[in-house]
Amino acid sequence: MATVTEKLEGMDVWIYHGRIYIPNTYAAGAVGSQFLIALRDKKKIMGMRCPTCNRVYVPARSVCKDCFGQLDEWVEVSDKGTLLTYTVCNQPNPVQPVEPPIVYGIIQLDGADNGIVHMLGEVDLEQLRIGMRVQAVFKEKREASILDIKYFKPLA
């Protein structure tokens, strides 16, 4: 990248405009992979039940946050749920999957004890409210990604 000398309040300062280029791979893990694959292949949202707390966590994960026990009881939860909170994000950044404004929300799916973090779509911003009922809309072309859920839309 470019190296330039810039003027700062009359003073010459040397500024290096750099970029660290480090490709990475990330493993979603055994449980995380199955969660993402279920989105792709079955359009199903899978959670995991903790035998000790009896709570169902979505997305499925391998360890309970409360009792730290290992989890292995898969549970399919509903694609419908209730909006716990939301924001309309106006600030653009280069890694957003769609153009702002983006409505982000946390949705408690029926059958789950926690919320799933995602986006909302097909929604009139004036209608947004905590407690509104929403349903997952899946993409036609899915690739085992959290974005296989296109967004959650208001239930009519």
Added chain:
Amino acid sequence: MAERAAIVAVGQTKYQPNRADASEEELAYEAVKQCLEATGLSLSEFDAAVSCSQDFWDGRTISNMNIQRVVGAHLNDEDKVCEDGINAVYAGMARILSGHHKLVIVVAHTKESQAEKSLIENAAFDPALLRQLGLDFVSAAAMQARRYMYKYGITPEQCAKVVVKNHGNAKKNPLAQAPLDITVEDVLSSKILSSPIRLLDAKPISDGACAMIITTEERAKKLTKKPVLILGASNCYETHYLGDRDLAECEALVKATSTAYSMAGIRNPIKEIDVAEVSEEYSYQELMWMEGLGFCSKGEAGKLIDSGMTKMGGKLPVNPSGGVISGNPICVAGMARVAEAVLQLRGEAGDHQVKNARVALAHGITGACGQHHGVMILGR
């Protein structure tokens, strides 16, 4: 514990939007030098250094690799903490309490002007489940603000009062970046970043450094007439996935507070604490954190700000310095809270001095929506 740890000197740069005139090393040294001048110590006398900085903000994968000279760490012991600066103070304290070290310098430095905030924050999120959504800490905080305000009936006006109070306090602090004469209406008419958070509800991009010297209580008395003792300290983390937390609550803060108060023997914080410096990156956070710190019951912080109790001259002034919202960089913010608490206890806070402050609270956060909290109780 056999002995207590004490802070004998603190130093801070002025916080500014862009310190392109200084390298990270030079910036850190500005704060370190103040500590050395105050005590007459030289860097060769320290047993160890604890620094706090973050690789992504510094644009190098070992952010502390180039500050050895200015923290006395060439051919000496140095550790880096990459969460908040209050964790570095904790680590410095732990070194003293271990008995292995008698004199430790602690330094935090960050130049937020050097990198892209939203990208660094996005990269903090789980790559499979959260990062691809394009979230950053503003959009995450906005969901917390909405949930908190909904659950407890906190109004945008009450959040805006925090902004007005803190930027107003900053006018009396020569180191503050953003002293502002603003009104609640100004806050509520500033542009929306991510609803309900507006531009003036959020802290600005900031560059700066903070340093302090920690030693044993015994040595402290020889180094200064006004040592400040660390009476209690605790940290607590909670789970990362935002959907797993009740975002209207700050359970990690409640737990960290309980331990810190217990160590310090605090039973009634409102009565026993004279001044608090809390890390509010967004206006709603000062309200939430006051509840977590037990300054009021859950959901009552709106009434607390309305009452004026946390203003200068109130029963418990919160953020006399102007707080994080008046401009402190990440990593430095929590250490700056400790430094400000020390200035208050030493009676050296100048125009933002709280009269006769004897016990002070400092608080720091790391991560989206206050995932990690550190609480420290200091006394003279």
